[in-house]
Amino acid sequence: NAGVTQTPKFRVLKTGQSMTLLCAQDMNHEYMYWYRQDPGMGLRLIHYSVGEGTTAKGEVPDGYNVSRLKKQNFLLGLESAAPSQTSVYFCASSYPRDFGGPTDTQYFGPGTRLTVL
Amino acid sequence: EDQVTQSPEALRLQEGESSSLNCSYTVSGLRGLFWYRQDPGKGPEFLFTLYSAGEEKEKERLKATLTKKESFLHITAPKPEDSATYLCAVQATLTQGGSEKLVFGKGTKLTVNP
Secondary structure, eight states: OOOEEEEOSEEEEOTTOOEEEEEEESSOOSEEEEEEEETTTEEEEEEEESSTTOOEEOSSOTTEEEEOSSTTEEEEEESSOOGGGOEEEEEEEEEOGGGTOSEEEEEEOOOEEEEEO | OOEEEEEOSEEEEETTOOEEEEEEEEOSSEEEEEEEEEOTTSOOEEEEEEOSTTOEEEETTEEEEEOSSEEEEEEOSOOGGGOEEEEEEEEEOOOTTOOOOEEEOOOEEEEEEO
């Protein structure tokens, strides 16, 4: 199993450009999440999905959109990038106990480092 | 508001010098507490999940414990390869419309010198 993978690993954008980050998991997990990590701030939830075709807002959703067209994929989009979106983005997935899974543990991907100039 | 505070922010140990990292939390209802290890430039790597006060889990030189207000990550006889940032996160009990989100602390950066 590859676990959770993220594409791309690095990206540099200019202000106003758009891009999509791709997250894929091969663990058949129901839940998927997008977090951002900034120095001194800890990891913060952007958006999440509780199943194929569903999405919901997290703690810091402004400026981002997401889609979950397939169970194994979760896309994070930036329509008009801003310097404040310079960060490291992590995707995670889980299969919570309340939904028949073995554990509430979230498993993380390797991250995408995004710089917006 | 759910909060997680980790201390110390940074810790330097000599190889073999045991110590503990602290994670204090306030949450409306604890569903689970998670410890992760994060190496520079990589994603958080899962270590432990604790669900109830009094629970303990061990893995090699690491032992995690949980009380109603805090969790400790004990490191026994650490080695240089234990150097990393250790993250603590809590998950609140689901309420109507709630999410499965994790609330993370800022981490403790551990350096183990040979």
